[in-house]
Amino acid sequence: MELLEQCKEWNDNEEYKKVVDALEILPENARTPEMDSELARAYNNLGEPGDYKMFGQALRLLLPYEEYFRGNHRYYFRVAYSYFYLDEHGLALHYFKQALDARPGDEDTIDMMNECVNRLTDGVVEVSMSQKLDFFWEDTQEEIRKYDKNSKDYHEKVADITADGIRDIFQKINVNILSDGRILELEAGDDKSNVFMLEYIKDTVPDTLRKLFDIKVGISPKENIKDIMIYEDEEYDISELRFFVSDDRQIIIYADEFDIPLEVIEQLFIDIFGEIDLMANDFEFDIADEDDFNAPTEDTCKIVLDYNEKEDFLKECVDYNGLRDRAKSKGFRLGTSAKEYLKMYSGYQLQSIEEDIREDIYIGTTCLPSLISEYISSGPFDIMPIMDELYRNGVMAGFFCFSIEGGELTNSSLEYEFEIMNIRNQLMEYILNELDKLGKTKDIAFLEGATGKICGYLDFLIFGSFMDIMNAACEFFEEKNIKLAGYKTFRKISKLVTFKEE
Amino acid sequence: MFNLFKKKQNEVELPKVAPMELWEERSYMHVLSDSVDTEDITDAKERIKAIDEVNLIEFNQKDDKSGNIILEYKGEEYGIGFYFGDFVFDSLYSLQKQKIHDEDFKKIEKKTKSFIIYMKFNKNYFDSYHLQLKLITAFFPDTLAVIDESAEKLLSGRWVKLAADSRVAPSADSIFTVQAVYDDKTKKVWFHTHGICRTGFSEFELLDISQDNANDLYYLINTVANRVLYQNEAIDDYMFLGEFVDGNMIVATTLPWNEAVCKYPKDILGGAADRECSHNTNSRVIFLYLTEDDANNKRYTKPSEVEERLINNPLYYYSNEQTENMKFMARDRFGLLKEAVSNNHDYTALIKIGLPTTDEEGNIDYENLEHIWFELKEFNEDGFRAVLTQNPYRVPSMKEGDEGEYTICDVTDWIVYTDDMRIEPNTAYLL
Numbered sequence: 001m002e003l004l005e006q007c008k009e010w011n012d013n014e015e016y017k018k019v020v021d022a023l024e025i026l027p028e029n030a031r032t033p034e035m036d037s038e039l040a041r042a043y044n045n046l047g048e049p050g051d052y053k054m055f056g057q058a059l060r061l062l063l064p065y066e067e068y069f070r071g072n073h074r075y076y077f078r079v080a081y082s083y084f085y086l087d088e089h090g091l092a093l094h095y096f097k098q099a100l101d102a103r104p105g106d107e108d109t110i111d112m113m114n115e116c117v118n119r120l121t122d123g124v125v126e127v128s129m130s131q132k133l134d135f136f137w138e139d140t141q142e143e144i145r146k147y148d149k150n151s152k153d154y155h156e157k158v159a160d161i162t163a164d165g166i167r168d169i170f171q172k173i174n175v176n177i178l179s180d181g182r183i184l185e186l187e188a189g190d191d192k193s194n195v196f197m198l199e200y201i202k203d204t205v206p207d208t209l210r211k212l213f214d215i216k217v218g219i220s221p222k223e224n225i226k227d228i229m230i231y232e233d234e235e236y237d238i239s240e241l242r243f244f245v246s247d248d249r250q251i252i253i254y255a256d257e258f259d260i261p262l263e264v265i266e267q268l269f270i271d272i273f274g275e276i277d278l279m280a281n282d283f284e285f286d287i288a289d290e291d292d293f294n295a296p297t298e299d300t301c302k303i304v305l306d307y308n309e310k311e312d313f314l315k316e317c318v319d320y321n322g323l324r325d326r327a328k329s330k331g332f333r334l335g336t337s338a339k340e341y342l343k344m345y346s347g348y349q350l351q352s353i354e355e356d357i358r359e360d361i362y363i364g365t366t367c368l369p370s371l372i373s374e375y376i377s378s379g380p381f382d383i384m385p386i387m388d389e390l391y392r393n394g395v396m397a398g399f400f401c402f403s404i405e406g407g408e409l410t411n412s413s414l415e416y417e418f419e420i421m422n423i424r425n426q427l428m429e430y431i432l433n434e435l436d437k438l439g440k441t442k443d444i445a446f447l448e449g450a451t452g453k454i455c456g457y458l459d460f461l462i463f464g465s466f467m468d469i470m471n472a473a474c475e476f477f478e479e480k481n482i483k484l485a486g487y488k489t490f491r492k493i494s495k496l497v498t499f500k501e502e
Numbered sequence: 503m504f505n506l507f508k509k510k511q512n513e514v515e516l517p518k519v520a521p522m523e524l525w526e527e528r529s530y531m532h533v534l535s536d537s538v539d540t541e542d543i544t545d546a547k548e549r550i551k552a553i554d555e556v557n558l559i560e561f562n563q564k565d566d567k568s569g570n571i572i573l574e575y576k577g578e579e580y581g582i583g584f585y586f587g588d589f590v591f592d593s594l595y596s597l598q599k600q601k602i603h604d605e606d607f608k609k610i611e612k613k614t615k616s617f618i619i620y621m622k623f624n625k626n627y628f629d630s631y632h633l634q635l636k637l638i639t640a641f642f643p644d645t646l647a648v649i650d651e652s653a654e655k656l657l658s659g660r661w662v663k664l665a666a667d668s669r670v671a672p673s674a675d676s677i678f679t680v681q682a683v684y685d686d687k688t689k690k691v692w693f694h695t696h697g698i699c700r701t702g703f704s705e706f707e708l709l710d711i712s713q714d715n716a717n718d719l720y721y722l723i724n725t726v727a728n729r730v731l732y733q734n735e736a737i738d739d740y741m742f743l744g745e746f747v748d749g750n751m752i753v754a755t756t757l758p759w760n761e762a763v764c765k766y767p768k769d770i771l772g773g774a775a776d777r778e779c780s781h782n783t784n785s786r787v788i789f790l791y792l793t794e795d796d797a798n799n800k801r802y803t804k805p806s807e808v809e810e811r812l813i814n815n816p817l818y819y820y821s822n823e824q825t826e827n828m829k830f831m832a833r834d835r836f837g838l839l840k841e842a843v844s845n846n847h848d849y850t851a852l853i854k855i856g857l858p859t860t861d862e863e864g865n866i867d868y869e870n871l872e873h874i875w876f877e878l879k880e881f882n883e884d885g886f887r888a889v890l891t892q893n894p895y896r897v898p899s900m901k902e903g904d905e906g907e908y909t910i911c912d913v914t915d916w917i918v919y920t921d922d923m924r925i926e927p928n929t930a931y932l933l
Contacts, residue, residue, distance in 0.1 A: 070702060071624025073572075073581055101528060101622040103581030105562060105570035192511050279511045297801065298765060348514035369514045377517030 007038040016042040033068050036061040037075060044081050058082040073102035077109060087126045089116045090388045093493065097381040121497060123466075123489040129197065129394035130443055130464020133204045136165050141208055155181035158212050166201065170393055173198070181213060188218040188275040188338075191370050193386050193461075195279070195338055196445055197393055200463045203442045217338035218275035225271050225320065231264045238268055242317035244303065245330045250284040252303055254317060258289045272324050273334070280336040280344060281327075342367060345448045350376075353453055357401055357488060357496050363417075364450025366459060371397060371447070371490055380493040387490055396462040396489065400427060400473055401496065403455045403484040420456030424449050427458055427476055434472035440465045455484070474499040518760040518774075522783045526699040529623055529634055530651040532616040534589060535642040535659070539615050541567050541586055549640040556636075575633045582621040582637060589616035594649070598679045599656040601923075601932055602647060606659065610647050617641065625734070627701040628671040635666040653697025655679045660931040670830040673928055674731035677701065680723055682716060685771040691716045692772035693723045694781060703730055705785040707759060709772045710806040718813040722805060725818040726754050726788055732823035737786075740797055744818035746811050752818070753791040755802065762787030765802065825873075829856075829914040831927040836910050839918055840881055842933040846920070851878040853888055854915035855908055859896035872896050873914050876906075885909035 003022065010018045019042035023035055031039070040058035047054030059082040062075065069075035080095030093116035100109045140162055147157050159181030166175050166186070173194070174187040186198045198217040205215060227239040238260070244252040253265060269278060286301040293310040307313040318326045328334050336344075345367045353362050358375075366372045374386045390397050404419055428446050435441045447459040462469055470487065477485035477499045486498035524530070537543075547561045556575050563569035568585035591611055602610070619638060623630035638645055645659040665672045678697035685691075693708040693716075706726050711719045725743050730736060740755040757765075759781070763773050772781075789802040796803065805812060820828075832854070843849050856871030872895060876888035890904045918925045918933065925932050 067625070071578075071580075071622050071630070073579055101581075102579075102624075103570070103572055104583030104620070106572075106581065282510050282512045299801075344512065346512050346514065348516075350516070364514075366514060369510075369512055373515040373517075376514070377519075379521035382521065 004032070004034055004038065007035065007042075011038055011041050011045070014045070016045045020046070033065045036065065037069070037078065040078050040082070041074075044078060044085075047085060049085055052086055055082045055085045059086070071102050073099050073106070073109075076102060080112065084112065084116065088388065088392065089119045090384055090391060090491065092116050093120065094381050094383050117493055117495070120489060120491050121494040123396045123398055123487075123494070123497075125391060125394045125396055125466075127394055128396075128462075128464045128466060129200060130204070130440075132169055132394050133201060136169055137204065137206050137209065140165055141206060144209075144212075155212065157181075158209075159184055162209070162213065170197070170201075172389065176219070183214050183216055185216045185219060188279065191386060191389075192279060192341075192368055193371060193390055193397075195276070196342060196368070196461055197390070197395060197463075199338055199342060200395075200442060200445075218279075219270050221274035221277070221324070222271040225268070229264050229267060231261055231267070236260050236264050238264070238320055241265075241268075241320060242314055243320065243323045243326070244313065244317045245323070245326045245332075246303055247330060249281065249330070249332065250286065250303065251323075251327070252286050252288050252301060252317075254288045254314070256290045258287055268320060272320060273327070276336055276338050276341050277332075277334050280341045281332050281334075283327075283332075342445070348372065355454060357455060358399070358452070358457065360452030360454045361450045361457065362453065364457070365448040366450075367445075367447045368459075368461075371459075375490045375492070378492060380491075384491065390461065394463070396466065397460070398462070398487050398489040399449070399457045399459040400487050401455045401457050401485070402427075402477060402480075402482050404482060417451050420451045423456060423480065423482075424458045427473065430476045431469055431472045434468065435465060438465065438468060440468065444469055459490075470499075518782070519758065519784075520782045522699055524620075525651045526783060527622070528620050528652070529631065529700045530618060530620045531634060531638060532587070532589065532618050532649040532651060533638050533642055533645055534610055534613045534616055534647045534649070535644045536609075536646070537642050537644055538586070538617045539613070541615075543567065543617075543641055546641045549643070550637060553636050553640055556633075571637075576626070576629055578624055578626060578629070580621060580624070580630070580633060582619060582634075584617065584619045584641070587616055587618050589613050594656055597649065597654050597656045598681065600658045600661055601929070602656070602658050603660065606646055613646075616649070623700050623702070625702070627677065627731070628674075631677055632665070632671040635662050635672070639663050639666040650697065652700050653677065653679045654681065655697070658931060661929070664835075664931040668831070668834050670827065670834045673827050673831065674728045674824065675724065676928070677731060678705075678727055680720060680727070682720070683771060684713060688771065689713045690771050691719075692776075693720065694772070694785065695723065695727050698727060698731070699784050701731060703736055704756075704758075706730075706756065707762075707772065707785055707787045708805055709762065709766055709787055710770055710804065712806070712809060715809045715813050719805060719809065721816075721818060722752075722754075722812060723788060726756075728824060729821055732821045732827070740791055742819070744816055747815045747817075748811075750792070752812075752816055753797065755789050755791055755797070756786035757789060757802065759785045759787055762789070765804070825914070828927070832913050832915045833910055835927045835930045836913060836916070838930045838933050839916055842918060842925075843878065844881065848921070850919045852876065852891070852917045852919075853878050853886070853908075853913055855888070855912045856914045857894060857897045857900065860898055861896075871914075876908070879905070882907065885912075 007019045007022060019038055023031060023039040040061040043054045043058035059079065062079050062082065065075065076095045076099035080092045080099055083092035083095060093113060096109050096113045096116060100106060100113065103109065143161050144158050147154055159177045163175040163177055163184055166173055172189060176185040176187065178185055186201065188195050188198065195217060202215040202217055227237055229236050229238055240255060242254040244254065288301060288304045290310065292300040292304045296305055304313065324334070345365045346369055347365045349363050350361050353360055371386055374384050378384050387397055402423060404423065431444060432441050435443060443463050443465040445461045447461065449456065449458040473487065482500060483502050484498065485500040486496045488494055488496045547558070550556060550561070550571065550573070551558045556573050558571070558573045560572040571582040573580055591613070619634065619641070621630065621634055638648060639662060645662055647659050648657040648662050650657055665676070678695045680693055680695050683692040689712060691711040691713055693711060695705045698705050706723055708719060708723050729741060729743065737754065737756050740753050743752040743754050745751060759777070766773065788805060790805055790808065791797040792803050839851060843851050852875045854873050854875050856873050858866050858868045859870055859872050861867055874894050875891045877891055879887040879889060885908050887905065887907050890900060890902055893902045894900055916927060923932060
């Protein structure tokens with residue numbers, strides 16, 4: 001019998017260890033995708049719930065072959081199974097759905113999907129971010145006590161231990177150690193949801209550690225930027241670049257011949273402005289080169305088209321040293337702190353209104369637009385990177401929803417909207433009061449809310465104290481003249497968990 | 503790295519590209535037959551078991567006669583779902599239709615019930631499609647017609663049976679359709695495909711094409727779709743499709759529809775306004791790169807800007823995979839040609855034959871054949887006798903009018919001309 005067939009048989013007979021022994025000794029490049037898939041199946045079956053190692057190993061073997069095994073039920077089921085026991089229920093559901101598509105009606109798959117939906121509906125994360133950090137800070141303080149406070153490299157050691165610990169728990173967070181260990185700079189990454197998490201980490205630092213280092217959220221602007229930037233071992237001279245800043249917050253980056261990778265430009269902007277200011281201002285960028293003046297095309301930006309001569313355009317430009325001041329003079333809001341940035345919100349309006357929870361919204365405001373965008377554009381089984389990352393880190397993203405007695409979108413809509421806002425504000429206040437009694441007000445971040453045809457909404461991120469928050473909300477609604485109240489996570493597939501329904 | 507150029511942090515972005523519909527993502531087919539009317543699927547399980555290379559693992563059926571099947575076909579596992587549903591004749595209105603025999607069409611008009619069979623294609627989508635047709639004929643040997651919902655196409659039951667019984671998987675253009683939407687005011691056409699999403703690739707489109715040139719530009723979109731499917735490779739950067747008459751290469755690239763429409767006037771046919779309820783999922787619009795510099799700098803040329811060049815005898819290449827498929831199908835169905843021509847003396851036939859070529863140094867090349875049309879004269883014991891219809895380019899020993907004897911092993915394609923039709927191997931069910 002060939003090795004692959006033998007492994008299948010061992011797996012079928014639940015002799016998983018034999019599969020591992022037979023396949024692990026082969027060098028990786030000697031194993032076929034089918035063998036890796038059988039080995040992953042064995043790991044999946046050897047793993048115990050809570051033991052992430054085996055499931056992680058299985059996943060690492062499987063993920064490179066998604067295209068190779070396209071449409072293969074067993075492959076999707078194995079991937080989903082690994083994700084499920086890694087407590088990645090959103091991703092597990094996505095792959096179980098693929099498995100079901102490949103084998104319609106499969107009862108095992110349907111059962112697993114239901115289990116995923118139940119867990120995503122509850123929204124109760126296995127270990128909340130608050131619990132993760134409690135354990136982490138406690139361990140860190142314990143670890144730090146081992147070191148001599150008077151030693152020369154004490155601060156650096158403390159910073160190293162803390163930074164490594166943060167990287168261990170939150171794998172996507174990059175930590176930079178600055179000022180000989182006196183400052184830990186947490187990179188904001190590519191989404192505002194990270195800034196919420198980073199601010200929460202900062203808020204939970206115990207006083208004993210706070211005395212030793214300061215945490216900064218987002219990469220800070222640099223003071224001495226050099227003309228030469230290095231990217232992938234290549235040097236790029238940025239002194240030739242010119243920047244045009246328009247009155248309507250657009251920046252045109254000009255070079256006679258544009259051969260600098262966008263990654264270098266990105267790094268330059270981070271160095272000039274810092275991550276938080278870049279996020280807060282949402283600059284609009286465009287790129288121009290000599291050809292845009294000599295032979296403009298439809299891709300040439302409008303501002304450049306307004307200039308007949310390149311020289312006239314360049315007169316209005318600055319080099320990178322002058323860009324920050326020029327941006328400031330054009331009204332960009334610079335020097336925003338991460339905390340201030342988190343409070344900034346924007347409005348949105350929706351057109352296709354339906355009579356369903358969250359689908360009835362016609363107007364809303366939010367401090368986390370990417371979360372709302374992801375929710376609006378996602379299907380029930382889609383991968384949701386922002387939600388998945390929050391869930392992975394122990395943060396629940398969702399919304400309270402309530403339908404007021406006698407209230408609906410009629411001709412007295414202003415009154416209706418005012419009442420919704422009023423309840424939202426009261427609910428926030430009530431929950432914060434309850435959390436204040438526990439000293440846990442930081443465990444929830446309110447993200448603004450929305451008004452729908454049938455319901456009002458208050459959006460939130462919960463970092464900890466989940467039951468306390470939900471109990472408080474339940475108590476609040478019980479005393480109100482409300483027809484329907486509950487909460488739902490920001491996933492189309494999750495169901496409304498009701499506090500009250502008349 | 504910070505997502506500086508890609509994402510707005512402070513605005514709610516409303517979706518432009520909608521998630522794919524089930525019938526786009528999976529392959530949905532609706533079967534019409536007399537046995538469907540009586541929901542009779544007795545013996546279907548046995549017939550499925552009897553399909554060549556099928557290993558039936560599970561056949562589950564519920565009381566309402568819906569169910570699922572798990573089987574292996576050519577070593578790959580497939581899951582298939584099925585159920586009975588209503589059929590409304592008017593739903594055929596917007597479909598592209600294969601030629602349906604009159605007597606069949608009269609029966610179709612009376613049907614009120616259909617059998618829906620759906621499955622997800624895997625990376626071997628030609629086999630997946632072929633399997634679906636085989637299953638249909640196994641469920642209902644009396645299949646009258648099949649609505650391929652994913653491709654928005656009505657298939658003749660006779661074609662389905664021919665394709666299912668064939669040893670060769672159906673050609674790529676069976677998997678998709680190219681639809682043309684006309685605007686009589688602007689005299690413009692919007693071409694778009696249906697049926698490709700189920701293979702894992704995107705649909706394709708051409709925008710803003712003049713009605714006068716639509717027939718020629720059809721070959722551009724058809725070639726792109728065929729090439730992607732036969733080569734099993736998406737157009738990541740660009741794809742060489744062929745040559746303009748001046749010898750310059752025809753190089754295609756694509757953009758997602760939501761980016762592409764921004765390059766056209768707002769009120770164009772196929773613009774954002776036409777996509778509020780449909781054509782807003784996984785579809786890419788075809789553009790051209792006219793020079794290498796254009797390709798390096800991502801300078802897109804709309805096909806409508808070079809229509810004159812695209813209608814002036816462009817040469818589109820066939821991929822080797824396409825040529826092979828045509829060849830095997832022509833040989834597989836050669837018996838039908840022989841029978842039809844032998845029984846109808848007024849039918850004429852052309853047969854394409856692959857001839858070994860001669861290189862500049864006089865060496866015979868048996869690998870790179872020149873495919874040339876011959877007119878069939880008669881069949882004989884070992885094969886057939888035929889006359890060359892044109893002068894070959896790279897076979898100096900032969901000229902127009904030369905007559906010779908050939909066998910089925912030389913055949914790479916054929917056409918039969920009846921009184922009112924031109925029939926090729928793929929449409930041999932009409933013979």
